[in-house]
Amino acid sequence: MCKKINFILVLGVISIIVIITAVSLLFFTTLMPAAESDGTTPVAQTSITKAAGTGHLAQNSPESNSAPNGKSNPAKETARKAFISEAEILIKDTHYIKASLLLGKALMDFPEDKEISVLNDKAENLEKQLIIYKGKIYHVFFHSLIVYPELCFTGDSMEQGYNDWMTTVREFKLMIQEMYERGYTLVDLRDLFKIDASGKMVRQDIYLPEGQKPLVISVDDMSYYKYMEKDGFAKKLVLDKAGKLASLINTPRGDEIISKDGDVVPILNNFIEEYPDFSFKGAKGTLALTGYEGILGYRTNHNNPDWQKERDAVVPIVDKLKETGWAFASHSYTHRRTFSEGTITLDYLKYDTDKWMNEVGSIVGTTNIYIAPFGATFRQNDARQRYIVSRGFNVYCGVGPQPSYILYKDNAYMERLDLDGYKMFHMPELMKDLFDVDKVFDPARPGFK
Ligand SMILES: [Zn+2]
Structure with missing residues (x-):
């Protein structure tokens, strides 16, 4: 009986360690690229690096193959949203070429994504419509x-x-x-x-x-x-x-x-x-x-x-x-x-x-x-x-x-x-x-x- 309780306790501790490790890994995967910035990069550039970085990390993970649009993968979805919100800010600030370059990069990571390609068309059209x-x-x-x-x-x-x-x-x-x-x-x-x-x-x-x-x-x-x-x-x-x-x-x-x-x-x-x-x-x-x-x-x-x-x-x-x-x-x-x-x-x-x-x-x-x-x-x-x-x-x-x-x-x-x-x-x-x-x-x- 006593041995059984000990076994359950050990199993419980191991499970907690596994959960903590998994959560920490996810946390660092999301934040690390931003921390790599040297601090001198302008604000817009920093967030672009972060978005692109998370996109690549997510794509390289094994799960990405089973979820190409990223919506079922939280890290990838975060990256996708970061691309979109950064591009929306660039468009609002009239930086259409920059937005289009960013969205082009996003489309390499999310080739099927409708929201990104609609936004990309919008940026390209705004640049062309003089x-x-x-x-x-x-x-x-x-x-x-x-x-x-x-x-x-x-x-x-x-x-x-x-x-x-x-x-x-x-x-x-x-x-x-x-x-x-x-x-x-x-x-x-x-x-x-x-x-x-x-x-x-x-x-x-x-x-x-x-x-x-x-x-x-x-x-x-x-x-x-x-x-x-x-x-x-x-x-x-x-x-x-x-x-x-x-x-x-x-x-x-x-x-x-x-x-x-x-x-x-x-x-x-x-x-x-x-x-x-x-x-x-x-x-x-x-x-x-x-x-x-x-x-x-x-x-x-x-x-x-x-x-x-x-x-x-x-x-x-x-x-x-x-x-x-x-x-x-x-x-x-x-x-x-x-x-x-x-x-x-x-x-x-x-x-x-x-x-x-x-x-x-x-x-x-x-x-x-x-x-x-x-x-x-x-x-x-x-x-x-x-x-x-x-x-x-x-x-x-x-x-x-x-x-x-x-x-x-x-x-x-x-x-x-x-x-x-x-x-x-x-x-x-x-x-x-x-x-x-x-x-x-x-x-x-x-x-x-
Ligand atoms: Zn002079």
């Missing part, structure tokens, strides 16, 4: 990004200028993430204005998937000027081992490295690879180039004895930029202060434009975009404005606080908003449609005067 956008068009611009604030903000005579007119890598990444989450998508400046059949400048309609808002980006002075060399910026745009655009940088320790986080171009290219909805039909930005110290970190200026060698080296970079959706603009050859003072003579402007055409335009190709140095403007009937238009530059960009443009008879004027320290500190309200300055502002900046 409507005319009627709202404001923001054109924002940057200079080369500050990679190492500790090398840039050193209390020397350059500090205040950098603090005012530059943006850090950290800020830029937070800005594009938030603009993406708010439904902005990059459009190509070259598609906005056209001369119509009667010779008049008109704005082209912008067609976008429902709910998305256009954003134009430009980057000024991407020359990596010599004066910036030791101040924590990249020094050249290069191709990495995989043939992708990257930045050549000197680290604070003095090592030369190739980085994908060194400036606007590689950061944006990589971001759009991950979040394709941030670009409409592959549009990126416009690079506003001067020529007096060459372009993109290559000293292609003809007063450099090695300019031909430098030119040969930059051609593949320019080709790659074009291939990945980037456009070019003239930012004048000399960037002379007389532009901002309004005292530049017509003769000097002719000399400057010829130099740009000869030394920069000959490498990057023809462009109709003039991004004025210092945002300087001329009156429409001013001989200097007439000259710029006569040289084929019929889209003229300045600097201004509002997202606006003006159509003149034979050219268009567009204002651009600088997303830099000065504007973030003094006029954060100008960016409230785009992002929350408090979340973006880099604490590594020194105080403002």
Whole structure:
């Protein structure tokens, strides 16, 4: 009798252990992939990884063969629901391409699932059904990004200028993430204005998937000027081992490295690879180039004895930029202060434009975009404005606080908003449609005067 009771007790204990083990296993199967995230992944991405991960784990378990739709398997059903709810959030946020990619992955795990395929059709249709956008068009611009604030903000005579007119890598990444989450998508400046059949400048309609808002980006002075060399910026745009655009940088320790986080171009290219909805039909930005110290970190200026060698080296970079959706603009050859003072003579402007055409335009190709140095403007009937238009530059960009443009008879004027320290500190309200300055502002900046 006593032995019998002992036997029942032992059996009971074993059963409890088996049940606890089974429950723990199920628990970890559901949560482990989320725990693998490194914590730096954006929110949407984390949940996608989790959903996809649970899907695969469930599929690899032996039970999955007997329950292809997953509905009779709790772990698999959790994964299926995670896919669906994540995709619904992406669709609500106008991220149709991203939703479709996720649902495509889900259909590999749940090939017969009707709910997933209906949702996938919905995402694909929303992406294809374009409507005319009627709202404001923001054109924002940057200079080369500050990679190492500790090398840039050193209390020397350059500090205040950098603090005012530059943006850090950290800020830029937070800005594009938030603009993406708010439904902005990059459009190509070259598609906005056209001369119509009667010779008049008109704005082209912008067609976008429902709910998305256009954003134009430009980057000024991407020359990596010599004066910036030791101040924590990249020094050249290069191709990495995989043939992708990257930045050549000197680290604070003095090592030369190739980085994908060194400036606007590689950061944006990589971001759009991950979040394709941030670009409409592959549009990126416009690079506003001067020529007096060459372009993109290559000293292609003809007063450099090695300019031909430098030119040969930059051609593949320019080709790659074009291939990945980037456009070019003239930012004048000399960037002379007389532009901002309004005292530049017509003769000097002719000399400057010829130099740009000869030394920069000959490498990057023809462009109709003039991004004025210092945002300087001329009156429409001013001989200097007439000259710029006569040289084929019929889209003229300045600097201004509002997202606006003006159509003149034979050219268009567009204002651009600088997303830099000065504007973030003094006029954060100008960016409230785009992002929350408090979340973006880099604490590594020194105080403002
Ligand atoms: Zn400039």
